[in-house]
Amino acid sequence: MRYVASREEMQQIDAYSINTMGIPGIVLMEKAALALEEVFLERVPIKSSVLIVTEKGNNGGDGLALGRLLLEDGYNVDFYEIGAIPHDSDSHQIQKKVLEQMEAQFLMEFPEEEYDVIVDAVFGVGLKREVAGQHRQVIERMNQKKALKVAVDVPSGVDASTGQILGIAFCADLTVTFGLLKAGLLLYPGADISGEVIVKEIGFPNKAVEKIAPKMISFVKEDLSLLPERKAWTNKGNYGKVLLIAGAKNMAGAAVLSGTAAYKSGSGLVRVFSCEENRVILQEKLPEAILTTYDSEEKAEEILPEAISWASVIGIGPGIGQSIFARRLLKQVLALGKVPLVIDADGLNNLAVLLKNDREIKQLFYEYKSGIILTPHLKEMSRLLEEEIAEIQSNLPKAAMKMADQNHIIVLKDARTIVSDGNAPSYINMSGNNGMATGGSGDVLTGIICGFLAGGLSLLTAARLGVYCHGLAGDAAAKEKGYYSVLAGDLPNYLEKVLK
Known part of the structure; x- marks a missing residue:
């Protein structure tokens, strides 16, 4: 540090x-x-x-x-x-x-x-x-x-x-x-x-x-010592169970990316909750994952509670779309979840709508006891804070601290990502590069953070270390492939080298 x-x-x-x-x-x-x-x-x-x-x-x-x-x-x-x-x-x-x-x-x-x-x-x-x-x-x-x-x-x-x-x-x-x-x-x-x-x-x-x-810190390579410890006498149950609610129709890639990253960051088990249309792709691209699929909105809402009770970490948002249905799923998670929660992508956009219009969801969100990590980019943060992007951009640490507290960690994504729990010090990330400005990169970050949470890290450490390792993976990919050619799907593979 x-x-x-x-x-x-x-x-x-x-x-x-x-x-x-x-x-x-x-x-x-x-x-x-x-x-x-x-x-x-x-x-x-x-x-x-x-x-x-x-x-x-x-x-x-x-x-x-x-x-x-x-x-x-x-x-x-x-x-x-x-x-x-x-x-x-x-x-x-x-x-x-x-x-x-x-x-x-x-x-x-x-x-x-x-x-x-x-x-x-x-x-x-x-x-x-x-x-x-x-x-x-x-x-x-x-x-x-x-x-x-x-x-x-x-x-x-x-x-x-x-x-x-x-x-x-x-x-x-x-x-x-x-x-x-x-x-x-x-x-x-x-x-x-x-x-x-x-x-x-x-x-x-x-x-x-x-x-x-x-009141601000950054990580260096020595901070990789914070990674969850893996001991000899253990099994998959010791490394957590990640539930990823991801991938609406035609958005299977988001579920694949986040699920792969969760496994490659050390999760013992990863369960993907997605629509039936994504089943074949998920089975082909991520055969290690447990799949729970639904063929109707009613079925999804019926089977989600069991999946929530199974998990030791929940991630919601990658590729789920912005809809009344997606907002109902998010509301179920906030009402029934009793484990650390990561909200990303469309999960954040749906959350912004709910916080503005639904008093019950507001209470569920702020009273969620096991802690929430939110990973907005600037536009998503603009919706959550109801502020202009230019105002947020003018002072990223200040913007992150506005919504953060010890139970709500903000990962404000930009070229220099800020992580805050509302207290000093904030974290500013120095790993990563412009080759990572590509679709799906954020889904990978969600999976990494979920994996680190599953390994037992605290909310704040998982968020900071997740951002840092995500950037290091991007740096390793860019070094080998060049900035123009980095794909989000490359990042989990290069994460292996970072965590080796």
């Missing part, structure tokens, strides 16, 4: 390190410069021309300190200070005085000529107002240059907490950020213009980080 910091949290960590733990700010600045220098020495040939654009704050001081080191290394470095902020920070003043003693080249105007590298050391992590005036003009001109563009800590103009663009932002090819990842470098659109992100340690003490305890 690793922390992901907001603007305020990073500022608090910085302040605690300096004011409480006694680390001089200039020391942190020097270590930031050394970290930047290391990246330059690895990637940029000596004698390259470098333009460092600064302001008078500490981000500008980082840029000045970097420039001093690069001059000593033999790079050709020019400095342009915008100077639209009235007062220098103390550390910035120190760095500038050293450069003046070195007779470094400070330009009076933004240069017309091209450079090999442009370094953005204007605002960094602290910006929370829209970029305007001279700052906007300079950033526009920086973006027009053909050079390799490097941002110090956070590209100027990106909100470090939300990833939103504050009017205009520096379009970086590479961002070197310090201490912790910033949420704004991961959330879109900020992630789109941050380029490759490198995290460098500069000496923030662990005590400072733990004291502030950022």
